[in-house]
Amino acid sequence: MKLFNNFIWLNLKRISFLSLFFLTALLISDTAAAKQVIRIGFLSTQKSVKADDEVSAAYKFLKNNQSYVVTRITFEQIKQDPKLLDGNNVLWFHKPDSAGFSESAVDKSVICTINNFISDGGGLLLTLDAFRYINILGLEKQIPGIRYQKIKDQGNGRKLGLHALRSHPIFDGLHGGANIWNGYKDNVARKVGFFGSSVPRNGKVVAVNWAYITLRDSEKLAVEYRYGKGKVLAIGAYTYFAPRNYNRLSLEKFTNNCLLYLANALKSKEKARYWSYSPLKVLPFTETTPSVNFPRSKSWGENSNSLAFKLQRASGSTWDLGEERILMMGKERGGLDEIWIHPFMAFRDYKVGVEFSDKDSVCWLDEQRPEIEARPESFTRTYRFPRAVIKEIMTSDIHQPAGIIHYAYKGQSPAKFIIQFKSNLRFMWPYNSDALGSLYYGWSDGLNAFHVKNKSGEFNVLIGSNKKPLEKRFGRFDGFSKKGTVFEGKPTTKFQVSGLVAYAVQKNDQFDVVLVGTDEGKKAAFKYYEQAMKNPEKIYKNTIRYYRDFLDTSLMITTPDKEFNQGYRWALVGTDKFYVNTPGIGKSLVAGYATTARGWDGSQKVSGRPGYAWYFGRDGQWSGLALSDYGDFGKVKSELEVYQKYQALSGKIYHELTTSGVVHYDAADATPLYLILAGHYLRWSGDLNFIRKSWKHIKKAIDFCFSTDWNQDHLIENTHVGHGWIEGGPLYGAQTTLYLASCWAEALKEASYMAKNLGYEKEAKYYHKEFRRVTGIINRDFWNSKKKFFYYGKLADGSFNPEKTVLPAVSLYFNLIDKEKVFPMLNEYGENSFSSNWGVRILRESSPLFNPRGYHDGSVWPLFTGWAALAEYSHGQYTQGFSHIMNNLLVYKHWAKGYIEEVLNGEIYKPSGVCDHQCWSETMVLQPALEGMLGLKADAMENRLSLSPRLPFNWNSIKVEHIRVGYHTLSFTLRRDKGKTTYYFFHTGSKSLKVDFSPQFPSGSVINGIFLDGKPVKNSVISNRQAKSVNLNFDIKDKATIVIYHYGGIGVLPNILHPVPGSRAGGFRIVSSKLDGKSYTVVVQGKPGSKEILKIYSPVEQVKSVVNAEMLHYKNNIYSVQVPFPKSSNKYLVRKIKFLLR
Structure with a gap:
C-alpha cells in the first residue's frame, strides 16, 4: 500500500499530472507503430543544444524515446559534409526564436542537400519559427504571417492546439485534433502560419488553430508539402517542450505521430484530409442513375394503441422526432424547420402549400391551425378545409437515416401540392458552415429525387417521392415566389440550395415524400433511399412496433394515477429518443x-x-x-x-x-x-x-x-x-x-x-x-x-x-x-x-x-x-x-x-x-x-435486489413489471384491502433472486402479521419521519406472495400542483411531517391571505381535532382540511398544522 501511495503522490510532483504508467504506455504505443528504428536528424543552428532551453528540451524528448536513433546535426556540418543526412528517415528543425535564419541555414548548398534528402523520400518536420523555412527551401512562395495570442486562464485553462478537417494520420489516437498546449502560467504564444485570406499556394492545410472549443479555420498553422518522394510538415505554434504543460502527453503523442508519419512508419487508419480554401460554389450537376420502379403509395393504417398527445388546434410550440440516425424538428402548425442526419443538417425550411383547383393562390399549411397528434413513432397534422381534408404523417426509421412524410388527401376536387425545401449540408459545430466545400445539386429521373452532395462526394442527401412531379425548380435561391402560374427562385448569395416540387393529387389520393442522407458516400445514400422508397409504410409500422416493444419490455409502472402513468411512459420514450x-x-x-x-x-x-x-x-x-x-x-x-x-x-x-x-x-x-x-x-x-x-x-x-x-x-x-x-x-x-x-x-x-x-x-x-x-x-x-x-x-x-x-x-x-x-x-x-x-x-x-x-x-x-x-x-x-x-x-x-x-x-x-x-x-x-x-x-453480482416501495398512501394498487437485475427479471403487483396489503411477485431467472423487501406504511401503523406464501416470516419494523418501514428478506425462484396485516396509521398526501404557462412561482408547500404520540404535525408554507387544502390519509377515522386549520370532511380514508394563511407583509408564511388523535 505504501508503494501505491508513493506512486500516486510522487508523480504529482513531476511533469503536469502525468504518471509513469501513462508515459510508458505512450512509448509502447509509439514503438508498436514503428516496425523499424526511426533515425532522426535533429537540426540545430548552434554547436550545443544547451544554449537554448527550448531546443534542449525538444532534443531531450527525442533522446528519451527508445524508438529513435537521434543525431544532432548543425547546418554548418551539413554544409561541410552533405552525407551527414544519409541514413536518416526524418529531419527535425525546431526553432523557438524569432530571429532570422543563420547564414549556414540559408546556404544554397545546404538547401540543395536538404531538398535532395526530401526528394529521395526523407521527411522534414519544421516547428515554431522553423515554419518560415518553407520559403527558404523553395517549397512555398506565399510568405507566412506572424500573429500573437494572449493566453490567460479565465476558468477553462489555457488550452490551445491544432485540429484537422475531420481526420489526418498525424492526429492518430487524438481524435482529429489535439490541445497540445495548456501551460501552467499565462503567456503569449507566437503563431506562424497563414492568416485571414492568405493560403499556401503549394502546400495543403493539415490543421488550423484550435482555441479552447473554437476552430479558427482562418488561422492555418499546420501545412503539408510533398516534394519528390518525401514529405514536409510545417507546424507553426504550440510545440513547446521546455515550459510545464498540463497537456504534455498530447504534445508528445502529436510530435511522435508527425515524426512517424514523415518516416512512413505510422500505421494509422486515419484518412488524410485537408482544409479547403477554394471559392465556395453552388453548382448543378447531371445525375445519371438507372431507373427504379417504386410502388405507388397506399393508404396508411391507423395506430390507435400507442401513446398519443392530441390537440384540436396547433400552437407555435416545437416538436421533434429523434431516432438513431435522424432528427426531424419543426413547429406544430406546419412544415419542418430542420432535418439533421448526424453529423450534418440535411434539409431545412421544408414547407408545404396546397393549390386547390378552384383557386389560383397557394394555401401554405404552416399558416393554418391543424389538429395535431404526437406519438412516439410519428407526428401527425390534420388540416380541415371547407372542401378538403389533408392528413400529414411524419415518421422516421429507427436505425437508418431515412425520414418519411405521408400525405393523404380527400377533397371534392383535385389539387396541387407544392413542396419547398433548402439544403446547405451544414456540418455540425465547431466546424464552420463552409467546412465541407462547394455544393452540387441535381435531379435524378431514375430515383425521382433531388440530390445534393459536397465536393468530396462523401456527404449526400436525397429527397423524392413515389409520385411523379408536375414541375420542379432548383438552384442557389432563398425560396420561391409565384408569378402568374409559375414559381421563380429568389437568387441569393447564401451558401445553400433551394428546391421546389409540385405534385398533382386526385380527389382521394396519397403519396409519400422520402428524405435520406449520409456521410458514407453516394452508394450508401442511394441504398438508404431505395430501401425506404420501396415500402414507406413498412418503416412507419416498424417504428410503431419498436416503441410498442420498447414499452412492453422496459420497467413499467402502472398506478391508480393515470396522469403519472401517462407521464412515466412518455419519459421512457423521451429518454430513448436520445x-x-x-x-x-x-x-x-x-x-x-x-x-x-x-x-x-x-x-x-x-x-x-x-x-x-x-x-x-x-x-x-x-x-x-x-x-x-x-x-x-x-x-x-x-x-x-x-x-x-x-x-x-x-x-x-x-x-x-x-x-x-x-x-x-x-x-x-x-x-x-x-x-x-x-x-x-x-x-x-x-x-x-x-x-x-x-x-x-x-x-x-x-x-x-x-x-x-x-x-x-x-x-x-x-x-x-x-x-x-x-x-x-x-x-x-x-x-x-x-x-x-x-x-x-x-x-x-x-x-x-x-x-x-x-x-x-x-x-x-x-x-x-x-x-x-x-x-x-x-x-x-x-x-x-x-x-x-x-x-x-x-x-x-x-x-x-x-x-x-x-x-x-x-x-x-x-x-x-x-x-x-x-x-x-x-x-x-x-x-x-x-x-x-x-x-x-x-x-x-x-x-x-x-x-x-x-x-x-x-x-x-x-x-x-x-x-x-x-x-x-x-x-x-x-x-x-x-x-x-x-x-x-x-x-x-x-x-x-x-x-x-x-x-x-x-x-x-x-x-x-x-x-x-x-x-x-x-x-x-x-x-x-x-x-x-x-x-x-441492485447487486447483480450477489443476485440481490432491494425493493422499498414508498408510494403515496392512498394508492391501493400498483403493478410493476420487468425489474431487471443481471439475468433476473422480477415483477410484482400490490393490492391493498381494509387492514391488509398483498404483494404478488413473479420471477424468471436461472437462479433464485434474493430480495430485501421494505415496504412503507403510514406513521403509526400497527403491523399485526406478515406472511410469505402463507407462513409467518421474520421481520423488523422501523419508524422514520414520514412512514413506518417493514423489513424482510426472501428468496424467490418462480412466485411468491407476501401478505401484511396492519391497522391505523396516518400520513400526509403529496400536494400536486398543475401550473399553467405564464403562471408565477410561489404556492402551497408541505415542508415536513412527524407523528409524536397522539399528535401528528404537518409543517406547511403558503402565501399570506391564501387558503389551501391539505389532505391527510388515515385508514381509520381517528382525528379528534385539528389546530390551525379547518376540518372539511373525511372521505375515502382522507381528511381534507383548509389551511388559512393570515395577511402579512412577508412573502410566505409557515404554519404548523396539528392533528390530535384519539
Whole structure:
C-alpha cells in the first residue's frame, strides 16, 4: 500500500499530472507503430543544444524515446559534409526564436542537400519559427504571417492546439485534433502560419488553430508539402517542450505521430484530409442513375394503441422526432424547420402549400391551425378545409437515416401540392458552415429525387417521392415566389440550395415524400433511399412496433394515477429518443434537441448547433443511471464504450463530443461520473466480463482523478481540470466544489466495488479507504454550522463559498451526509425559497445572486428537481420527493408535447433554456421514480435486489413489471384491502433472486402479521419521519406472495400542483411531517391571505381535532382540511398544522 501511495503522490510532483504508467504506455504505443528504428536528424543552428532551453528540451524528448536513433546535426556540418543526412528517415528543425535564419541555414548548398534528402523520400518536420523555412527551401512562395495570442486562464485553462478537417494520420489516437498546449502560467504564444485570406499556394492545410472549443479555420498553422518522394510538415505554434504543460502527453503523442508519419512508419487508419480554401460554389450537376420502379403509395393504417398527445388546434410550440440516425424538428402548425442526419443538417425550411383547383393562390399549411397528434413513432397534422381534408404523417426509421412524410388527401376536387425545401449540408459545430466545400445539386429521373452532395462526394442527401412531379425548380435561391402560374427562385448569395416540387393529387389520393442522407458516400445514400422508397409504410409500422416493444419490455409502472402513468411512459420514450448512432463514432446518448435558431450560435454566422444534439459526458452519465435502472443494459454498455474510445491520453473523460467528431475535455466531473456509471452498470447488469475488459480505462480514469489533487488534501479539483457542475455565472469558480467532491467520493465507492468483484483486493481496500476519508472531509470541512447547510465550494485560499444551492442534494442522494445534517437542508428544498410550482431552483429566490432567467443562477432545471427528489426519497421525505417527481413529469403537457424542457424560468412558468426536449430532464422523472418511489437498488453480482416501495398512501394498487437485475427479471403487483396489503411477485431467472423487501406504511401503523406464501416470516419494523418501514428478506425462484396485516396509521398526501404557462412561482408547500404520540404535525408554507387544502390519509377515522386549520370532511380514508394563511407583509408564511388523535 505504501508503494501505491508513493506512486500516486510522487508523480504529482513531476511533469503536469502525468504518471509513469501513462508515459510508458505512450512509448509502447509509439514503438508498436514503428516496425523499424526511426533515425532522426535533429537540426540545430548552434554547436550545443544547451544554449537554448527550448531546443534542449525538444532534443531531450527525442533522446528519451527508445524508438529513435537521434543525431544532432548543425547546418554548418551539413554544409561541410552533405552525407551527414544519409541514413536518416526524418529531419527535425525546431526553432523557438524569432530571429532570422543563420547564414549556414540559408546556404544554397545546404538547401540543395536538404531538398535532395526530401526528394529521395526523407521527411522534414519544421516547428515554431522553423515554419518560415518553407520559403527558404523553395517549397512555398506565399510568405507566412506572424500573429500573437494572449493566453490567460479565465476558468477553462489555457488550452490551445491544432485540429484537422475531420481526420489526418498525424492526429492518430487524438481524435482529429489535439490541445497540445495548456501551460501552467499565462503567456503569449507566437503563431506562424497563414492568416485571414492568405493560403499556401503549394502546400495543403493539415490543421488550423484550435482555441479552447473554437476552430479558427482562418488561422492555418499546420501545412503539408510533398516534394519528390518525401514529405514536409510545417507546424507553426504550440510545440513547446521546455515550459510545464498540463497537456504534455498530447504534445508528445502529436510530435511522435508527425515524426512517424514523415518516416512512413505510422500505421494509422486515419484518412488524410485537408482544409479547403477554394471559392465556395453552388453548382448543378447531371445525375445519371438507372431507373427504379417504386410502388405507388397506399393508404396508411391507423395506430390507435400507442401513446398519443392530441390537440384540436396547433400552437407555435416545437416538436421533434429523434431516432438513431435522424432528427426531424419543426413547429406544430406546419412544415419542418430542420432535418439533421448526424453529423450534418440535411434539409431545412421544408414547407408545404396546397393549390386547390378552384383557386389560383397557394394555401401554405404552416399558416393554418391543424389538429395535431404526437406519438412516439410519428407526428401527425390534420388540416380541415371547407372542401378538403389533408392528413400529414411524419415518421422516421429507427436505425437508418431515412425520414418519411405521408400525405393523404380527400377533397371534392383535385389539387396541387407544392413542396419547398433548402439544403446547405451544414456540418455540425465547431466546424464552420463552409467546412465541407462547394455544393452540387441535381435531379435524378431514375430515383425521382433531388440530390445534393459536397465536393468530396462523401456527404449526400436525397429527397423524392413515389409520385411523379408536375414541375420542379432548383438552384442557389432563398425560396420561391409565384408569378402568374409559375414559381421563380429568389437568387441569393447564401451558401445553400433551394428546391421546389409540385405534385398533382386526385380527389382521394396519397403519396409519400422520402428524405435520406449520409456521410458514407453516394452508394450508401442511394441504398438508404431505395430501401425506404420501396415500402414507406413498412418503416412507419416498424417504428410503431419498436416503441410498442420498447414499452412492453422496459420497467413499467402502472398506478391508480393515470396522469403519472401517462407521464412515466412518455419519459421512457423521451429518454430513448436520445440514443444516437453516428458512423465512425458509435452509439451513445446525446443531450438535447432544438433547432439552430435556439441558443448560442458558436460564434458562427450560420449556426451548426442543433440544441445540444451531440454527446456529452455529465449529461450522458447522469442519464445513463436511469437506463441501468430500467434495464436497458445494452445502451449503457454502448455509452461506456464511447467514453472509453474517446478517453484522453491522461485518462480524462470528455465533456463534449460533437457528432462531427470534435472532442473537448473541459469538465472536471465527467471522469468521476464515468466511474459511477460503470459501477452502477455492473450492479444492475452483472456484466463483469465487460468491466474486466474495460478495467484499463477505468483504472486510467481513477489515476487521472487522483492526479488532480494538486494540494494533496484528498479532494480532486476543478483547478486546471474544468468546470463541474457550474460552467459560468456568479456562482462559478472554486478549487473544489461540494458537488465535485461528492462525485469523487461516490466514484471511489464504485471503483472499490468494481475492483473487489474483479479480485483486485488491494485496490478495492485502498479506494474504499479513500472513500471514507473523502466522506469525512465533506462532512467536516464543507458543513456550515451557522447556516445549517453545506458550502457551495472550497476556494483556493482555503475559505468557502457559503451560498446555499441545490447541489448538496447530490451529496444527499449518494448518502454521504451525517444524519443530523440532512433535514435542515431537505426542509429548505421543500419550501418556496428553493421550490417553485414547477421544480427546484439552483439557489434561493431570496439570494442576491438570484436571476430567474439565469442559466446557472436562478432558473429551474428538471435535473435539479430530480436531484432534490432523489435526496428526499433517500432520507425519508417521500411526500416532497413525489411532489418533485410530478413537477418534472407534468412539463410534458405544455411545450414540446410529450417531452420535458431543459430549463424553466425561476419566477414564471415558461421555458428558459435552449432545448424543449432534454435527455436528463426525462431521466429525472425515471430515476427518482425507480430508485426513489420504488426504492430499487441492485447487486447483480450477489443476485440481490432491494425493493422499498414508498408510494403515496392512498394508492391501493400498483403493478410493476420487468425489474431487471443481471439475468433476473422480477415483477410484482400490490393490492391493498381494509387492514391488509398483498404483494404478488413473479420471477424468471436461472437462479433464485434474493430480495430485501421494505415496504412503507403510514406513521403509526400497527403491523399485526406478515406472511410469505402463507407462513409467518421474520421481520423488523422501523419508524422514520414520514412512514413506518417493514423489513424482510426472501428468496424467490418462480412466485411468491407476501401478505401484511396492519391497522391505523396516518400520513400526509403529496400536494400536486398543475401550473399553467405564464403562471408565477410561489404556492402551497408541505415542508415536513412527524407523528409524536397522539399528535401528528404537518409543517406547511403558503402565501399570506391564501387558503389551501391539505389532505391527510388515515385508514381509520381517528382525528379528534385539528389546530390551525379547518376540518372539511373525511372521505375515502382522507381528511381534507383548509389551511388559512393570515395577511402579512412577508412573502410566505409557515404554519404548523396539528392533528390530535384519539
